[in-house]
Amino acid sequence: MAYDNSPAIEVILLFGLPGSGKGTWGKILGMMPGFYHLSTGDMFRMLDTESELGERVIQIMSAGELVPDDIVFDLMRRNLRHAEDIGRFNRARDRLVLDGFPRTPRQAEALMEIATIKCVLLLDCDNRELLINRLRRRAVLENRADDASEAVLRRRFEIYDREISTALAKVASSLIERIDVSRQPVRILCTLSQALDKRLG
Numbered sequence: 001m002a003y004d005n006s007p008a009i010e011v012i013l014l015f016g017l018p019g020s021g022k023g024t025w026g027k028i029l030g031m032m033p034g035f036y037h038l039s040t041g042d043m044f045r046m047l048d049t050e051s052e053l054g055e056r057v058i059q060i061m062s063a064g065e066l067v068p069d070d071i072v073f074d075l076m077r078r079n080l081r082h083a084e085d086i087g088r089f090n091r092a093r094d095r096l097v098l099d100g101f102p103r104t105p106r107q108a109e110a111l112m113e114i115a116t117i118k119c120v121l122l123l124d125c126d127n128r129e130l131l132i133n134r135l136r137r138r139a140v141l142e143n144r145a146d147d148a149s150e151a152v153l154r155r156r157f158e159i160y161d162r163e164i165s166t167a168l169a170k171v172a173s174s175l176i177e178r179i180d181v182s183r184q185p186v187r188i189l190c191t192l193s194q195a196l197d198k199r200l201g
């Protein structure tokens, strides 16, 4: 994803099954000074659905499949450049919180070229039925095409199981912090804060 030749960006990775709260916790972290949150899923959901690219991406997402790497790289590059142009993100000052990236070995390799990974927050939940129930609620509340059918959700879980192992295999296992997201939100917040305090100092 060659972005440019500036120093490595410090990155926090957020991994988790659909419904594990990646987006929520990513947004909360992104509100803190010194952090910039980039969700690839949100980036795709914000595309103009009338455009050729938007239509193509929505179709892929609605089937629960992964968007091709080149599209992901191109949109991420544009998002980061824009965030830098408007002063929202400064790589020398801010940590980049990546939510939903990397999801393929090629994405993981591209990330390693431009970033130093400080920490991997793995939002973990043994109870998949709990997640499915959360996602059913979200499909209604947020009108999300990618949450719409149970078959698509199960397909997304299947892809996640595959993607997590390939992406995490590229990251040092010592960087991984497992966070149990079946607990109360306040407890999750405490664990996340402790993990970041330990990793970022």
Ligand code: AMP
Pocket (backbone or CB within 6 Å): 018, 040, 041, 042, 044, 060, 061, 064, 065, 066, 067, 068, 072, 099, 100, 101, 102, 103, 104, 107, 146, 156
């Ligand atoms: P998320 O909001 O992270 O669950 O992502 C929603 C959907 O966006 C996924 O099911 C994929 O279709 C697509 N997507 C998000 N991030 C990526 C990525 N890094 N690579 C390919 N597809 C992605």
